[in-house]
Amino acid sequence: MNKKTSLVDLSRTSIRELNQALHRLPAGSGSTRWRIREPRGAHAIACGLNSPVRVEIEGHAGYYCAGMNQRATVVIHGNTGVGVAENMMSGLVHVKGNASQSAGATGHGGLLIIDGDASARCGISMKGIDILVQGSVGHASAFMAQAGNLVVGGDAGEALGDSIYEARIFVRGKVKDLGSDCVEKEMRPEHREFLAKLFARAKVRFRPGDFRRYGSARQLYNFHVDHAAKY
Amino acid sequence: MSLEIKPGMRESASFDRNVIHEIQRAAETGIYDIRGWGAKRRLPHFDDLVFLGASMSRYPLEGYRERCATDVTLGTRCAKKPIRLKIPVTIAGMSFGALSAQAKEALGRGASETGTSTTTGDGGMTDEERHHSKILVYQYLPSRYGMNPDDLRRADAIEIVLGQGAKPGGGGMLLGRKISDRVAAMRTLPKGIDQRSACRHPDWTGPDDLTIKIEELREITDWQKPVYVKVGASRTYYDTALAVKAGADVIVVDGMQGGTGATQDVFIEHVGIPTLPALRQAVEALKELGMHRKVQLIISGGIRSGADVAKALAMGADAVSIGTAALIALGCNSPKWQKEYEQLGTAAGFYDDYQDGRDPAGITTQDPELGRRLDPVAGGRRLANYLRVLTMEAQTVARACGKSHVLNLEPEDLAALTIEAAAMAKIPLAGTSWIPGGAAGC
Structure with missing residues (x-):
């Protein structure tokens, strides 16, 4: 397929001009x-x-890069600031470096890949997005995570999965501690199969068998006075 | 139930019947009281202000002849498409989930008939709501339930919610009995759980981050939509100044009388400040920044009458917002349902268990049978009638003060009846030039 490449230099073009040009692309912009x-x-x-456009960012990006992405593929050849791919609906966002706080926050769908580490609150309130962090994630990651999968190739910081709902967390390394109502769960064949497909798509060499699964104990879904001390 | 108070029966001021009942309830259940509505305690309010109608030194307008305009434009600072309202009364954010689909539709119908806006709530935007609201403000809340860019683009304005007057610093809650299949799907949560809405946003903290968040929302919507910032009244002077600095087009301040669908009673009655001082602080901040009337101000929390509307505008607001009053206009607490209120242990005029989902009026419920009791067309008509009355009352007062536009009302048109109101509103005590604490400062 003959792909036309548009080159934009942000030292000469404003963010507003860039985004409006990208928003004007017709639906069939693959x-x-x-x-x-x-x-x-x-x-x-x-x-x-x-x-379904492909955007390659050649350097570091600030806050909310690829925020609310739908259908597009955005590759960042550098690090990203707070909230990369926040509230993503679909598509693919790939950070080649590290990501700051709240990566993939509240995302509803699509895939976020971070080759390096992600800081605190990675996947906070996620609602269906899949997030693959090849490095480690900071504290309070997957806080109040509702749906989707957070896969961590390295370690996880404090309070992982605090107040988690139906999202799934997979960690290969150490977990400093689990948040309220988050527990380790059995790795079943369907979980290993899911990870194998994800790793194949992301072209990474992790082995599903090296990961442990965490999720909600569902003990705090309905408030009860006997659980007050856990909140 | 009436009780005959006989000589010698002395009720304690500290431990009155309500206090005793609450202690007994807490001892029985071991859990705090959760309810809807707003603060019920007596607070300094617009009732404590009066207008100084024209006489010798001012020239009034003829009540039934001379024009007194009511239109207001919101979002003139940065948005390509500001909101143009025919009346300065808007409908506050209330979620589908807290309210039935019929109630949301009725709010849209009533507001659209009178040329004003409605607002979504926690849980996202429904198609019915968009369809029946000519002007719809889309709330951007910490939970981000149902948040998506398609709805952002089809909204007329975006309201970033930092808090609400009933619970500044608190998140939301929707108890499991109101989580129907549709509500659960919209919020991506299991049916029947007690659903918590976060108290702080997941991807920004503080005013510097908010600046960048507003920029992102503007970029996503190509700088078309006005961006509101809503705060619950507490440190209102600073919150307003910081929201302006962050780039807001419109500031929404919700006083502690503002209603809620479900919150702890201790929160409703003991956190936040009343609407009266909050409004004055917000106006002071805008004036000090030279942004009054450039960044518009909407005030809410206990607005009930055209007099309240006029007083809020005279103190410097550009518009007001109503929630509880709008629900009452739809039929909430109607004597029509008295028998059923009694079965719930309450009475018409006292019902505040919005969290419970058993609202006989079909407004704060997700029960399909109860919801069908509210006819959206009839409810919308009642709301439109009420909004027209509010507007006509505000015009009546404005004309008496010699104003050809309700936004021409000014603090000089007001006097305070109590020392507390004079101090909080910075309006002179009636018959004096005295403002306790001085005329300026926060």
Whole structure:
């Protein structure tokens, strides 16, 4: 397929001009690629996309890069600030470096891959997104996570999965401690199968058998005075 | 039930019947009281202010002839498409979940008939709500339940909610009995659980981050939509200043009389400050920044009459917002359901168990049978009638003060009846020039 590549230099083009150009793309923009040069940590790069375009950001991005993404593929060749792919609905966001706090926060769908580490609150209030962090995640990750999968190739910080609902967490390394109502659960064949497919899609060499699964004990779903001390 | 008080029966001021009942209830159940509505205690309010109608030194307008305009435009600071309302009374955010689909539809119908806006709530936007609301404000809440960019784009404005007057600093709750299949699906949660809404946003903390968050929302919507910031009244002077600094187009301040669908009673009655001082503090902050009337101000919390509307505008608000009053207009606490209220252990005029889901009026429920009791068309008509009365009453007062637009009302048109109200509103005590604590400062 003949792919047209558009080049945008953010030292000469404003974020507003870039995003509005990306928003104007027609639904069938799969043959379009965009390369963003000189991002210089700017905020809200490529947010609100709603077409199957591929955007490559050649450097570090600031807050909310690829926020609320729908259908697009956004690759960041660097680190990202707070809230990368926040509230993502679908598509793929791939951070080649590290991500700051709240990566993938409240995401409803799609896949977020972070090759490095993610800071605190990774996957907070996630609602169906799949997040693969090849490195470690900080404290309060998957806090109040509702649905989706958080997969951590490294270690997890304090209070993992605090007040978690129906999301699933898989960790290969150490977990400093689990938050309220989060417990370790049995790894069943369907979980290993899910991980194998995810790793194949992400082209990473983790072995599903090296991971442990965590999820909700569902003891705090309905408030009861006997549980007051756990809140 | 009436009780004959005989000589010698002296009720304690500290331990009155309500206090005794609450202690007994707490001892029985071991859990705090959760209810709807707003603060029920007596608070300094707009009732403690009066207008100084025109006489010798002011020239009034003829009540039934001369024009007194009521239109207001919100979001003129940055948005390409500001909101234009025909009346300065809007409908506050109330969720589908807390309210039935019929109630949300009725709110949309009533507001649209009178040319004003409605607001979504925690839990997202329903198609019915969008369809029946000509002007719809989409709330962006900490929980982000149902939040998606398609609804952002089809909204007319975005309201970032930091808190509400009934519970500044607190999150929301929707008890399991109100989590129907549809509500559960919209919020991506299991049916029947007690659903918590977070008290703080998941991906930003503080005003510097909020600046960037507002920028992101503007980018996603191509700078079309006004961005409101809503705060519960507490440190209102600073909150307003910081929201302006963060880039808000409109500030929404909700006083402690503002209603809620479900919150602990201790929160409702003991956290936050009344609407009166909150409004004054917000106006002071806007004026000091040179942004009064450039960043618009909406005040809510205990607005009941056109007099309240006029007083709020005179103190510097651009519009008001109503929630509890709108539900009453729809039929909440109607004597029509007295027998059923009695079966629930309460009475028309006292019902506040919005968390319970058994609302006889079909408004604060997800029970399909109860919900069908509210005819959205009739409810919308009642709300429209009520909004028209509020507007006409505000116009009546404005004309008496010689104003050809309700937004021309000013603090100089007001006098305070109590020292407390004078101090909180910074309005002189009637018949004097005295403002306790001085005329300026926060």
